[in-house]
Amino acid sequence: MLWNKYDWPALVATFALIVLVRESCVWLMGLFAHPELGNLLGLLLLLIILIIWRKIKPLPMRMLDANTHIMKESAFAFLPVSAGSVIMLMHLGDELPWFLFILLFSTLVPLWLYAQMAKRWMSLDK
Known part of the structure; x- marks a missing residue:
C-alpha cells in the first residue's frame, strides 16, 4: 500500500x-x-x-x-520550467553560446565545490 x-x-x-x-x-x-x-x-x-x-x-x-x-x-x-527554458533558448539567437557558457560555468563550479566538500565530510565521518 x-x-x-x-x-x-x-x-x-x-x-x-x-x-x-x-x-x-x-x-x-x-x-x-x-x-x-x-x-x-x-x-x-x-x-x-x-x-x-x-x-x-x-x-x-x-x-x-x-x-x-x-x-x-x-x-x-521542474518539467514546466524545462519547457519554458527550451522556448527561451530558441529565441536567444546570437547570445546562445554566451548564455550556455555562463549556465555551464555557474552550474559546474558550484557542483564541483559541493562534491569536494561532501567528499571531505564523508571521509571525516569514518
Whole structure:
C-alpha cells in the first residue's frame, strides 16, 4: 500500500521545517523591501542550521529518508520550467553560446565545490 510506504510524520516535519524557514525569511526580507531574496536567505539559513545541527549530533535517519523522498518526488515539478527554458533558448539567437557558457560555468563550479566538500565530510565521518 502506498500510504504505508512513507514515514508520514517525518515527511510532514521536514515540509514544516522547510516552509517555516522559507516563510520566515520571506517575511524578514519583506521588512527590508526585498521579499524576493527570502528564498535565498531561507536556503542559506536552513543550510547553516543543518550544518550546526550536524556538528552537535548526527541528523536523524528519518529526516534524511524524508528528504530523499521529497527530492525524488519533486523532480516532476521542474518539467514546466524545462519547457519554458527550451522556448527561451530558441529565441536567444546570437547570445546562445554566451548564455550556455555562463549556465555551464555557474552550474559546474558550484557542483564541483559541493562534491569536494561532501567528499571531505564523508571521509571525516569514518
